[in-house]
Amino acid sequence: MAERFGGKYSPGNSRTEGGPGVAPAPGSLVRSKAAGRARALFLPPFLFAALAFKGEPKALIMGLSACGILLLSAWLTQQGVVALDAYDARKVARRPAIPRKAFGAVLMGVGLAVGAMVAQPMIYAILLGLAGVILHVGAFGLDPMRDKGMEGVDxxxxxxxxxxxxxxxxxxxxxxxxxxxxxxxxxxxxxxxxxxxxxxxxxxxxxxxxxxxxxxxxxxxxxxxxxxxxxxxxxxxxxxxxxxxxxxxxxxxxxxxxxxxxxxxxxxxxxxxxxxxxxxxxxxxxxxxx
Incomplete structure (x- = not known):
């Protein structure tokens, strides 16, 4: 077996990764700024849930439905961002089997449209949903569309x-x-x-x-x-x-x-x-x- 490890990271040394002055380990997975934006998507859905309890039964059903759809959109988007970070960090990677960010964008539009129909005509709700899809794609982009490999390797x-x-x-x-x-x-x-x-x-x-x-x-x-x-x-x-x-x-x-x-x-x-x-x-x- 190898000799006892005695470098700067040996037991008893107080300097650990993430401490002051210590650089991240080589090859470590770095989270992108999009990961923070994805976490913020979990907050707006609860506004629809709160407003749902202040209206008629129809408003309650549609408001809670919008909340659930938007939460699912936020979760898919977050998972898509994590998958993209891993994809970018690797030299060899397969494209995601499920385009999570794309599904997240679509669900974002559906959720906003459903929530808007509580108080707005359908045409305005649809336009709001389309705007949500466009803004989502602009903020988070789309999933990788192809595998990433090495030149000359089958x-x-x-x-x-x-x-x-x-x-x-x-x-x-x-x-x-x-x-x-x-x-x-x-x-x-x-x-x-x-x-x-x-x-x-x-x-x-x-x-x-x-x-x-x-x-x-x-x-x-x-x-x-x-x-x-x-x-x-x-x-x-x-x-x-x-x-x-x-x-x-x-x-x-x-x-x-x-x-x-x-x-x-x-x-x-x-x-x-x-x-x-x-x-x-x-x-x-x-x-x-x-």
Whole structure:
């Protein structure tokens, strides 16, 4: 296994990602300004809900319907913005299977039209709905319309790379969700830094897949082990908040970061010496740690 990690992010060091003067980890997913605007869309629907209770039964039904449609529009838009941020961050990415922002724009127009029909003629309600669609598209744009891949690489290889990155992202998401149970902001930042390093390596794999089968196997073992260790740590630490458990977990993260980067770079350069042996040793180590 690797030597004990002793860099600036080693256990006991108070500087964590997100703190003063610390730059975001390479490869970390940066949220766009559109993400903040998307969150603001959840507020206006409740105005229709509030006004609905001040009119006749027809106004109540239409006002609540408008509120529900607009909330669904806001949720789809937010999900579309998140998907676009992930799409932009990757060098190899598939277009979203569902055009969430487009559906969000249409529902925005429908919701505004339904809400406006409570007090306005249908023609004005329709015009308001069309204006809502146009403004939504202007504010958030449309979803990516095509896959993004690498020049000179066949579509099957691009699909394999994209699928491998999706699987790795799912493991990182599970790791992030698990550490929230520990209720420790410093550890959440530590896991965010680990995720940023991992994503930086995803970008390397996307640029030069090399032996994707070996890389995929290695990445999955590392990230699955890190996720499982995080799940078990969070459950144990939440009960007694034992500082020894916390230190052991941070030490494991540090060692994973070091060996993760070194071995992945070696694989990208075509060095697969003793890879199967190292994977088995890693599995045994992670099993012991967890």
């Amino acid at each position: 579509s099957f290889q691009v699909e394999r790379v994209a699928r491998a990155v999706d699987e790795a992202e799912a493991l990182l998401a599970g790791m992030k969700d698990a550490i929230l149970r520990a209720k420790d902001g410093a550890l959440e930042a530590r896991v965010a830094k680990f995720s940023g390093i991992a994503r930086g390596l995803f970008r390397s794999v996307e640029s030069d897949p090399g032996d994707l089968t070996a890389a995929r196997k290695y990445l999955s073992v590392y990230l699955m082990g890190a996720r499982d260790a995080t799940v078990k740590f969070a459950d144990a630490y939440a009960q007694g908040r034992d500082p020894k458990i916390r230190n052991d977990y941070e030490t494991l993260l540090g060692e994973l970061e070091t060996t993760f980067a070194a071995r992945t770079q070696a694989m990208l350069q075509g060095n697969h010496t003793d890879l199967d042996v190292e994977i088995q040793v890693l599995r045994d180590r992670l099993k012991l740690e967890t």
